[in-house]
Amino acid sequence: MTQKVTIALDAMGGDLGPEAVIPAVLATLEKDDSVNFLVVGSPNTLDGVRAKAGDRYGSRLIFASAAEIVGMDEHPADALRHKKHSSMRIAIEAVKSGEADACVSSGNTGALMAISHYVLKMLPGVDRPAIIGAVPSLSGYTFMLDLGANVGCNARHLFQFALMGSVVAEDFLDIERARIGLLNIGQEDIKGNEVVREAGEQLNQSDLNYVGFVEGDAVFSGEVDVIVSDGFVGNVALKTMEGVAGLITVIMREEFSRNPIRQLQSLSAYSALNAIRNRLDTRRYNGASLLGLNGVVIKSHGGADKFAFECAIQTAIVEARKGVPVQIGRLIKTQGAQCTHM
């Protein structure tokens, strides 16, 4: 029997807010009867959902009313201090209390980090939370972290990211001994800065399946399952990817609508173009995890629509079922001790 899980949702986060979250909830409830939801939103929003869903889902769909909303541009420290009744905070607190097994929000990333950190606390032995996400590769997916939680990192942080990333990659890809690469500007041992080189040495001495330094194109080549970097570099790489994918999409659209002949070509090539569009659809990879915390917190893209939010919910379900935080806690106890600087 599939393990039942309850996911808490911040219905007010993201550009679309409840317009994306509620349809995603209802779709998931229909598809998967092992998933329950706790939807946190403004009283008006919840009234709307109740009117729509009626009694159809019984205790599988419960609600919590939130008096406040964290703004997308709000300073994280302000959100932490002054928005104690926000939908984001209440969703995270449901994970803390055990009422939910995971929470998902499309809201302000910095605030989600700050509040999660404060409410859930770090796992013992983990210094810093990190954001991990999946990107498409030639062979399937590659997991990248940190995507922006930490601007400056030392070798010990990178080591912990590698450890946490391997847990996530193994759980999602259903593999053993995920291959780990450290993002660098060359593959030779002499390349890069001191932090990266020291992290490489520590990983070499560990039981983790560390492959060595990799360059930016390894994200897509499929040569590793996990790519580790500090949050500055990881965030730039992620945004660059989004940018180039967007540019190529625009170029394709421009060329296939340049004149009536090209428009006909686009019609006749519809099935191939559609398949390409689907494979490049970034919504499929939506749902980044905040790792290192005592609980599962999933950050959905701020611009997520219904489909993208459903994908983020799936990420939350997998992490909740696999017990990612417990696994990380266990691994850091055994592996962390191997690292001389830990």
Add this chain to the structure above:
Amino acid sequence: MTQKVTIALDAMGGDLGPEAVIPAVLATLEKDDSVNFLVVGSPNTLDGVRAKAGDRYGSRLIFASAAEIVGMDEHPADALRHKKHSSMRIAIEAVKSGEADACVSSGNTGALMAISHYVLKMLPGVDRPAIIGAVPSLSGYTFMLDLGANVGCNARHLFQFALMGSVVAEDFLDIERARIGLLNIGQEDIKGNEVVREAGEQLNQSDLNYVGFVEGDAVFSGEVDVIVSDGFVGNVALKTMEGVAGLITVIMREEFSRNPIRQLQSLSAYSALNAIRNRLDTRRYNGASLLGLNGVVIKSHGGADKFAFECAIQTAIVEARKGVPVQIGRLIKTQGAQCTHM
């Protein structure tokens, strides 16, 4: 009358060596009679070219024989110390002596940097050389630097990169007051690390057309003409771009050859697909410049073929004609003084 320029070429660098360089030289000689070449290569290579070209180009095509070749994986310090008769070194020395107005090599990047630095020296007021390259954007091109010359940078270095980048962008895009962005993980002033924030403050106080922080996707949006980062971040961004472009190319090829129907679709959509392929052809952007030196040095991609090498030659021609090093030297004298930390 177009100003005559002489370009020195390291014929032995890159994966293809003379197979790419020589056809590119002959093609350029045919197309543009204001360009002369000094080809530096092994005696065998030069004999081959002489046999092929005969007397056709007279003094427009001259040769220098090199006894050594810098290996693609050779340590830069070793190449600098022990390869004094390499094709790379002789091409750079031709720029130093004034025999050539610029040089181009597809060889070992680190060695090219080290030897250029040693032979040509830095421009007064510039602390570090930087590598700049053009990438396609929605509106044309964006120039990015540093692409990997400097692993760690302080604010003063980033300021100088911005200054040098604006000269190149203005020369190539034929614009005034190139818009400069500092690569960061958010656009707000509080985001990023101290180095980036301090560089931002210095740029704000300068006469340069500094726009502010930009994220990774700005490379393609066309919102700025120059994107400044340290070499670690810039190199990762560049390689990530190459990776995602490669992935998308593979996906397109896979989908358009999946079955006979799709293959027919690909034939019928040939003109659009070809236009897309051309616009994404990275060879068109080949030719990165080593900035900050007393002379024009262009790094061509190691895998450059004839067409790509021709593009790198064009970059060298523009920089030689515009006198990029002189322009940078002039600007750093006036603007550099404005920067409080310089």
